Amino acid sequence: MEHTDQTLDAFLEELKEHSSGSSGMSPNQKLDSDLFRYSAAPGISGREAAPACLVRGQVEELGYTLTEDPLGNLCYHKGEPDPLRPRLMISAHLDEVGLMATYLEEDGMVRFTCVGGIDARVLPGRAVYLPRSHCYGVIGVKPIHLVDSAQRGKAVSVEDLVLDLGADSKEEAQTLVQPGDQIVFDCRGWTEQGSLVRGKALDDRAGCVILMQLMEQLDDSNITFCFLTQEEVGCRGAKAAAERIRPDYSIVLEATTAADLPGVPEQKQVCQLGKGAVVGFMDRSTIYSRNLYQTAFELAQKQNIPIQTKTMVAGGNDAGAIHTAAGGVQTLAISVPCRYLHSPSCVIDPKDAYAVRDLAQVLAQEMVSGRLSREWDGQEIF
Numbered sequence: 417m418e419h420t421d422q423t424l425d426a427f428l429e430e431l432k433e434h435s436s437g438s439s440g441m442s443p444n445q446k447l448d449s450d451l452f453r454y455s456a457a458p459g460i461s462g463r464e465a466a467p468a469c470l471v472r473g474q475v476e477e478l479g480y481t482l483t484e485d486p487l488g489n490l491c492y493h494k495g496e497p498d499p500l501r502p503r504l505m506i507s508a509h510l511d512e513v514g515l516m517a518t519y520l521e522e523d524g525m526v527r528f529t530c531v532g533g534i535d536a537r538v539l540p541g542r543a544v545y546l547p548r549s550h551c552y553g554v555i556g557v558k559p560i561h562l563v564d565s566a567q568r569g570k571a572v573s574v575e576d577l578v579l580d581l582g583a584d585s586k587e588e589a590q591t592l593v594q595p596g597d598q599i600v601f602d603c604r605g606w607t608e609q610g611s612l613v614r615g616k617a618l619d620d621r622a623g624c625v626i627l628m629q630l631m632e633q634l635d636d637s638n639i640t641f642c643f644l645t646q647e648e649v650g651c652r653g654a655k656a657a658a659e660r661i662r663p664d665y666s667i668v669l670e671a672t673t674a675a676d677l678p679g680v681p682e683q684k685q686v687c688q689l690g691k692g693a694v695v696g697f698m699d700r701s702t703i704y705s706r707n708l709y710q711t712a713f714e715l716a717q718k719q720n721i722p723i724q725t726k727t728m729v730a731g732g733n734d735a736g737a738i739h740t741a742a743g744g745v746q747t748l749a750i751s752v753p754c755r756y757l758h759s760p761s762c763v764i765d766p767k768d769a770y771a772v773r774d775l776a777q778v779l780a781q782e783m784v785s786g787r788l789s790r791e792w793d794g795q796e797i798f
């Protein structure tokens with residue numbers, strides 16, 4: 417999947433430059449600096465070439481064999497798997513939620529649709545970026561004094577919004593955008609706020625960065641490391657990859673909603689920033705194996721890795737597609753808690769990302785060792 421667009425190449429070169437000089441860094445410092453670059457790479461579902469390009473460049477020297485499938489999934493492995501031990505697939509998804517241009521108006525304004533679950537309330541007035549033409553725009557909405565009284569106070573819908581590129585005519589807009597082009601949140605919005613960081617697409621670029629560190633730390637021919645496409649539109653890449661790889665176990669590295677805000681009762685907060693890796697017993701697409709759930713908590717306690725449970729049955733991720741694929745795969749999702757998920761400003765605590773990485777590492781070793789009980793939950797009757 418070569419992209420020839422000059423401006424996007426230049427942009428990616430800029431991002432790659434940030435990684436130079438990372439050789440003397442500790443793994444945690446490297447994770448912090450990678451988070452910024454991967455957050456900035458533009459890549460909505462089905463348009464993952466830019467983050468995929470960063471991954472390919474970064475893992476080149478690690479000596480893995482790459483299989484890129486027709487959906488754009490990047491799957492890496494090393495050597496021949498040992499048939500006497502279980503095989504494991506560890507994954508994160510490359511895509512982010514965003515917008516796609518659908519129609520150009522005569523006056524130069526652009527209509528668009530959402531790709532992935534975006535709350536239209538977060539859109540008006542937002543700066544956005546069009547990677548193909550390397551230009552910036554803003555999401556426009558009618559001023560409140562022009563909205564009739566029946567509509568005031570109601571949530572805005574995507575049909576009420578336009579993309580304003582500053583073009584005076586359809587012809588001028590055509591030089592900047594075509595139907596099918598991706599539109600992402602402004603990628604220059606990276607800030608550090610106390611112990612937290614803020615940027616777009618940390619769902620799931622945080623997972624991608626963690627996965628790359630695991631590729632350095634785990635050297636095992638029974639593990640396949642997968643950077644997956646199209647999670648945000650229904651786990652499409654994950655399904656194809658799991659069918660092809662047919663693993664025994666799977667670990668999904670994700671970012672999950674933290675609603676740890678004033679006025680939200682604790683049992684509805686899902687999880688909290690700064691409290692460590694999030695492991696759930698159930699979400700809307702998966703009921704996780706009790707055996708894996710308990711093993712994760714036992715390993716975390718033994719290794720002093722901060723871990724928390726998901727206090728609400730909410731959301732879903734690639735685990736939903738993977739655990740039902742290829743005849744059934746024992747799967748656990750390990751997530752970084754993230755405030756304002758699917759908005760231009762995802763906020764995470766990097767310490768939680770370290771915890772996700774460290775827990776995934778010990779759990780992965782346990783899975784491929786064959787030490788885990790293969791009887792799943794069968795030993796417990798209730």
Ligand SMILES: [Zn+2]
Pocket residue numbers: 509619620647670671733
């Ligand atoms: Zn995600």
